[in-house]
Amino acid sequence: xxxxxxxxxxxxxxxxxxxxxxxxxxxxxxxxxxxxxxxxxxxxxxxxxxxxxxxxxxxxxxxxxxxxxxxxxxxxxxxxxxxxxxxxxxxxxxxxxxxxxxxxxxxxxxxxxx
Amino acid sequence: xxxxxxxxxxxxxxxxxxxxxxxxxxxxxxxxxxxxxxxxxxxxxxxxxxxxxxxxxxxxxxxxxxxxxxxxxxxxxxxxxxxxxxxxxxxxxxxxxxxxxxxxxxxxxxxxxx
Numbered sequence: 001x002x003x004x005x006x007x008x009x010x011x012x013x014x015x016x017x018x019x020x021x022x023x024x025x026x027x028x029x030x031x032x033x034x035x036x037x038x039x040x041x042x043x044x045x046x047x048x049x050x051x052x053x054x055x056x057x058x059x060x061x062x063x064x065x066x067x068x069x070x071x072x073x074x075x076x077x078x079x080x081x082x083x084x085x086x087x088x089x090x091x092x093x094x095x096x097x098x099x100x101x102x103x104x105x106x107x108x109x110x111x112x113x114x
Numbered sequence: 115x116x117x118x119x120x121x122x123x124x125x126x127x128x129x130x131x132x133x134x135x136x137x138x139x140x141x142x143x144x145x146x147x148x149x150x151x152x153x154x155x156x157x158x159x160x161x162x163x164x165x166x167x168x169x170x171x172x173x174x175x176x177x178x179x180x181x182x183x184x185x186x187x188x189x190x191x192x193x194x195x196x197x198x199x200x201x202x203x204x205x206x207x208x209x210x211x212x213x214x215x216x217x218x219x220x221x222x223x224x225x226x227x228x
């Protein structure tokens with residue numbers, strides 16, 4: 001069964017600190033790994049995404065690190081701000097045996113304290 | 115608007131009644147997805163439509179759930195004989211074909227079965 005495992009379930013970080021969320025997947029046919037950010041009462045919105053042919057992608061304060069051999073990827077939020085407080089979901093997507101839809105991790109509820 | 119539109123935004127229904135949830139995807143998007151999010155939980159895949167292909171219904175939790183997509187655009191998710199455990203946010207999403215294309219979510223339909 002396709003699975004994406006995400007940790008931690010919740011995370012509290014001081015303003016200015018680094019938030020790190022980790023995900024692991026099983027299916028090597030996945031070829032696209034996005035992170036979604038969800039605020040209360042809203043739908044998830046794409047934050048940043050990576051393909052497995054690169055090991056890192058950075059957009060502003062957000063960085064994805066990708067380890068293909070370990071089948072793991074992580075989100076780093078540098079200089080975390082209270083406005084970053086939200087639920088974050090990692091996901092994986094592929095075609096054929098990997099499925100044609102996004103498979104999501106269980107989510108991480110991030111709270112950034114001022 | 116240009117985003118994924120869902121209706122109703124909120125629905126309270128009595129146990130045993132049928133409900134219909136509607137999704138209007140982004141114009142031109144050939145792929146349409148339904149996910150379910152229970153309170154404080156992750157996103158559970160329900161069904162996926164891709165163009166004229168047969169939908170992937172592998173995530174539908176029971177035969178009380180069905181979905182259709184008319185004319186390759188608007189989709190309706192129907193839940194028959196609703197149960198209290200059906201209470202959740204039902205999220206619709208759409209994308210262009212291809213694993214690397216961004217999947218855009220609507221804001222969801224909040225269903226409460228009493």
